[in-house]
Amino acid sequence: MAKITTGAINYVAGSSRNYKTGSWRSMKPIFHEDKCKFCKQCYEFCPDSAITLDETKKKAVVDYNYCKGCGICAKECKFDAITMEEEVK
Amino acid sequence: MVKKVMRGNEATALGAKLCKPNVVPAYPITPSTLFPERISEYVADGELDAEFVLVESEHSAMSAAIGASATGARVCTATASQGLELMHEMLFIASGMRLPIVMAVGNRALSAPINIWCDHQDGISARDCGWIQFYTERNQEALDMMILGFKISEDPRVLLPSMVGLDAFVLTHTMEAVDIPDQDKVDKFVGKYNPAHCYMDVNRPITIGSFSTPDTYMEFRYVQDKVMNDAAKVIDEAFAAFEKTFGRKYSKITAENTKDADIILVTMGSMTGTAREAITKMRAAGKKVGLVKISVLRPFPKKELIEALKGAKAVAVVDRSLSVGLNIGPVCSEIGATFINEKTRPMILSFVAGLGGRDILITDFEEVHEKTTAALKKGAPEKDTYWIHLKEELV
Numbered sequence: 001m002a003k004i005t006t007g008a009i010n011y012v013a014g015s016s017r018n019y020k021t022g023s024w025r026s027m028k029p030i031f032h033e034d035k036c037k038f039c040k041q042c043y044e045f046c047p048d049s050a051i052t053l054d055e056t057k058k059k060a061v062v063d064y065n066y067c068k069g070c071g072i073c074a075k076e077c078k079f080d081a082i083t084m085e086e087e088v089k
Numbered sequence: 090m091v092k093k094v095m096r097g098n099e100a101t102a103l104g105a106k107l108c109k110p111n112v113v114p115a116y117p118i119t120p121s122t123l124f125p126e127r128i129s130e131y132v133a134d135g136e137l138d139a140e141f142v143l144v145e146s147e148h149s150a151m152s153a154a155i156g157a158s159a160t161g162a163r164v165c166t167a168t169a170s171q172g173l174e175l176m177h178e179m180l181f182i183a184s185g186m187r188l189p190i191v192m193a194v195g196n197r198a199l200s201a202p203i204n205i206w207c208d209h210q211d212g213i214s215a216r217d218c219g220w221i222q223f224y225t226e227r228n229q230e231a232l233d234m235m236i237l238g239f240k241i242s243e244d245p246r247v248l249l250p251s252m253v254g255l256d257a258f259v260l261t262h263t264m265e266a267v268d269i270p271d272q273d274k275v276d277k278f279v280g281k282y283n284p285a286h287c288y289m290d291v292n293r294p295i296t297i298g299s300f301s302t303p304d305t306y307m308e309f310r311y312v313q314d315k316v317m318n319d320a321a322k323v324i325d326e327a328f329a330a331f332e333k334t335f336g337r338k339y340s341k342i343t344a345e346n347t348k349d350a351d352i353i354l355v356t357m358g359s360m361t362g363t364a365r366e367a368i369t370k371m372r373a374a375g376k377k378v379g380l381v382k383i384s385v386l387r388p389f390p391k392k393e394l395i396e397a398l399k400g401a402k403a404v405a406v407v408d409r410s411l412s413v414g415l416n417i418g419p420v421c422s423e424i425g426a427t428f429i430n431e432k433t434r435p436m437i438l439s440f441v442a443g444l445g446g447r448d449i450l451i452t453d454f455e456e457v458h459e460k461t462t463a464a465l466k467k468g469a470p471e472k473d474t475y476w477i478h479l480k481e482e483l484v
Contacts, residue, residue: 001304008309009287015296
């Protein structure tokens with residue numbers, strides 16, 4: 001672990017990517033690829049930019065390193081392509 | 090050196106001006122209002138090249154001070170009482186981000202009931218905020234502590250903000266002859282603020298005010314505490330350098346007549362002058378009584394206090410504030426804690442006096458001495474805290 005800095009100043013730009021916040025999750029979205037129509041609603045609504053788009057496969061993909069399990073994507077999905085499950089750790 | 094008669098607020102404003110701050114965000118509040126007034130005049134008259142920021146509250150004043158200081162600017166402000174309370178959360182942010190802001194505080198009572206007069210409750214209630222705290226006895230000391238505040242706060246070994254306390258009205262509004270330090274000497278003494286940790290540079294993007302998880306928060310707090318404790322040495326060095334340059338001697342505590350004293354009175358702020366008079370009178374009557382004035386409350390001068398007080402039979406601490414529910418004055422409780430592991434220690438008595446601007450008289454200190462003598466005779470204090478000059482018929 002790096003040493004702390006004077007006044008908690010962070011000198012590394014974009015370093016928040018290094019901090020994985022997915023462990024905060026108690027509910028987990030499961031993406032069902034077969035039902036995904038690539039409408040991108042989940043991507044638009046995700047408040048944490050935890051959903052990315054696979055342009056080759058034309059599918060939405062969740063990044064569990066950052067997804068906090070809020071369930072907005074599952075609520076917005078019109079095709080039942082996302083279901084919420086309890087996170088088991 | 091020029092001598093001029095001025096009020097305490099003028100002294101702190103002048104002390105600040107001599108240090109050439111770049112930014113002064115301030116919101117007026119009794120009894121400190123004259124400070125922003127003077128600063129705005131200095132700026133308007135072209136005597137001070139600073140950004141004077143008019144804000145809508147003290148919370149904003151401290152927020153603006155933090156923002157400005159984080160760019161690498163030299164920043165000062167002033168407030169008092171409710172204003173300091175409104176700043177409260179920002180005080181921790183200034184110290185946590187290690188920003189060397191210097192602030193004059195016209196020490197005043199807190200509401201309710203509303204009261205604008207002298208009391209140390211505002212400063213005392215802010216003592217855990219991570220700011221260096223000075224309490225001054227005279228206008229000269231208030232001016233000098235502003236200069237010393239920048240010198241100490243901006244030291245790369247410290248980087249903590251400073252509060253310079255001056256008693257409401259007794260100092261803030263009272264005329265006193267003050268030596269004005271030469272500008273070139275102040276320039277040399279304070280130097281330029283060149284922070285290595287936090288400044289604005291478009292080619293060097295940084296994140297300030299970031300968050301810290303349980304993984305690292307304790308370490309930030311540990312370092313803050315360590316730096317504050319270690320600042321004691323920097324303060325001593327700065328006081329010595331100040332004496333060399335300006336000829337006036339300051340120390341974290343001042344002990345007078347303590348060597349042979351059976352009883353030592355401990356004071357802070359303007360009541361010290363009255364205590365000194367009382368001691369002169371009591372000494373003339375053959376009483377072995379001494380005085381310890383605390384000028385720096387944070388970092389708390391434990392070592393010096395033990396050294397100065399350990400030889401006495403009893404120590405009477407006069408607090409001008411409360412820790413409601415403790416029934417021991419705040420400064421007294423800290424002195425008690427200081428002695429807790431000492432093998433031999435004096436009897437330590439807590440006195441509360443002068444709240445909300447009630448005058449502390451020479452006779453009050455004589456009463457403190459009488460009560461302490463009686464406690465010594467009896468072998469124990471009669472009360473956890475003695476209230477001096479309390480109108481019992483009113484309660």
